[in-house]
Amino acid sequence: MAFRKEPVFTHGKIAKTAVLLVNLGTPDAPTTKAVRRYLKQFLSDPRVVEIPRAIWWWILHGAILPFRSGKSAQKYASIWSKDGSPLKVHTEKQASLLRGYLGERGHQVQVAYAMRYGNPSLPEVLERLKTDGCERILILPAYPQYSGTTTASIYDAVFEHYAQVRNVPELRFVKHYHDHEAYIQALKESVLAHWEMNGVSEKLVMSFHGVPKRTLKLGDPYHCECQKTARLLAQQLGLSPEQYLVTFQSRFGKAEWLQPYTAPTLQKLAKQGVQRVDVICPGFTSDCLETLEEIGMEAKQDFLTAGGKEFHFITCLNESPTWISAMAALAEENLIGWPTHLSSSEREQAKLQAKASLQQAERLGASQ
Numbered sequence: 001m002a003f004r005k006e007p008v009f010t011h012g013k014i015a016k017t018a019v020l021l022v023n024l025g026t027p028d029a030p031t032t033k034a035v036r037r038y039l040k041q042f043l044s045d046p047r048v049v050e051i052p053r054a055i056w057w058w059i060l061h062g063a064i065l066p067f068r069s070g071k072s073a074q075k076y077a078s079i080w081s082k083d084g085s086p087l088k089v090h091t092e093k094q095a096s097l098l099r100g101y102l103g104e105r106g107h108q109v110q111v112a113y114a115m116r117y118g119n120p121s122l123p124e125v126l127e128r129l130k131t132d133g134c135e136r137i138l139i140l141p142a143y144p145q146y147s148g149t150t151t152a153s154i155y156d157a158v159f160e161h162y163a164q165v166r167n168v169p170e171l172r173f174v175k176h177y178h179d180h181e182a183y184i185q186a187l188k189e190s191v192l193a194h195w196e197m198n199g200v201s202e203k204l205v206m207s208f209h210g211v212p213k214r215t216l217k218l219g220d221p222y223h224c225e226c227q228k229t230a231r232l233l234a235q236q237l238g239l240s241p242e243q244y245l246v247t248f249q250s251r252f253g254k255a256e257w258l259q260p261y262t263a264p265t266l267q268k269l270a271k272q273g274v275q276r277v278d279v280i281c282p283g284f285t286s287d288c289l290e291t292l293e294e295i296g297m298e299a300k301q302d303f304l305t306a307g308g309k310e311f312h313f314i315t316c317l318n319e320s321p322t323w324i325s326a327m328a329a330l331a332e333e334n335l336i337g338w339p340t341h342l343s344s345s346e347r348e349q350a351k352l353q354a355k356a357s358l359q360q361a362e363r364l365g366a367s368q
């Protein structure tokens with residue numbers, strides 16, 4: 001086994017702490033070539049598709065990549081911003097804001113972000129944190145609900161990287177925060193802000209990314225965690241069971257996924273005479289292809305074509321202040337026991353740095 005090259009151990013070096021926000025990832029460009037590269041990495045992950053490797057290799061390379069890459073690239077092109085993929089733009093801004101919030105709360109931590117698939121890659125960012133002297137790393141997945149297909153895949157990639165490293169840092173992982181008070185509060189505020197601007201709809205549809213149904217029977221808690229998030233959010237909003245629905249979107253392949261599916265449910269609601277729906281995607285912390293295109297464009301069209309009159313998509317948490325402070329609270333709770341607190345002079349310095357990073361995030365926001 002050949003380990004990665006690393007610096008000689010030196011005495012007295014101050015060990016730093018990092019919070020690493022990890023999201024799913026996205027293509028580098030909305031082109032067939034870049035989408036193909038991304039899909040190949042994503043769909044080759046045995047956590048994502050559980051079909052035996054030899055069979056799946058033929059299906060992936062013979063049927064999926066040649067056809068899906070171009071179609072997906074067109075969809076990506078319809079949501080691409082001048083700064084790049086929305087998922088990446090939001091994740092970068094969130095990390096920058098989180099750095100500011102944690103600094104203001106008196107923590108001396110580095111905050112970085114990485115992608116499970118695509119760039120900036122997890123190995124590349126973990127390597128950079130090592131070079132920067134980070135001896136403690138808290139991994140914060142961008143997924144509130146745990147799933148073997150997403151959260152555990154981040155764990156795999158982290159372990160796989162450190163399997164090649166001699167001096168492995170202290171590691172902590174946030175598993176989930178589907179029922180965390182601050183996350184539910186951030187969702188509640190985004191719905192209330194939407195209602196204040198647009199009035200209240202007849203139904204609030206809470207659409208989560210789907211997974212194959214069999215994973216539920218095989219022990220994946222994802223379905224239950226989605227249901228719990230929905231129940232807590234509905235409670236906070238004072239909604240009765242008739243006023244909201246939980247649905248699952250983005251089905252891939254022919255097998256059954258978690259039901260009810262989002263698009264057919266919206267069509268059914270329109271046919272039943274529901275005139276207006278609000279759709280929120282609580283499982284996505286950043287807007288991305290699945291929310292902006294699949295919900296904001298495709299599902300909207302489905303609802304209107306089936307006779308619905310008004311379709312409102314409630315944007316994801318993105319850079320909302322309650323969400324960034326929820327992330328800061330989550331990080332803080334999981335940093336307990338690690339020496340991240342600053343002396344009073346260091347605190348003053350951190351406040352200045354925090355101000356600078358907030359300004360940088362605002363500049364990034366202004367250029368969006």
Ligand SMILES: C=CC1=C(C)c2cc3[nH]c(cc4nc(cc5[nH]c(cc1n2)c(C)c5CCC(=O)O)C(CCC(=O)O)=C4C)c(C)c3C=C
Nearest residue numbers: 024025026027048072087147149150209211252288289290
């Ligand atoms: C093939 C199986 C897939 C599983 C299982 C799956 C689970 C899953 N995904 C997310 C979050 C996101 N998925 C996104 C895109 C996306 N997802 C799949 C497939 C599976 N996802 C594909 C093939 C794609 C790519 C787009 C396409 O070709 O349709 C995204 C958006 C990424 C972006 O660039 O904007 C997110 C986010 C979760 C939370 C999840 C299980 C819980």
Ligand SMILES: [Fe+2]
Nearest residue numbers: 024209250290
């Ligand atoms: Fe997905």
Ligand SMILES: [Fe+2]
Nearest residue numbers: 223224225227
């Ligand atoms: Fe369940």
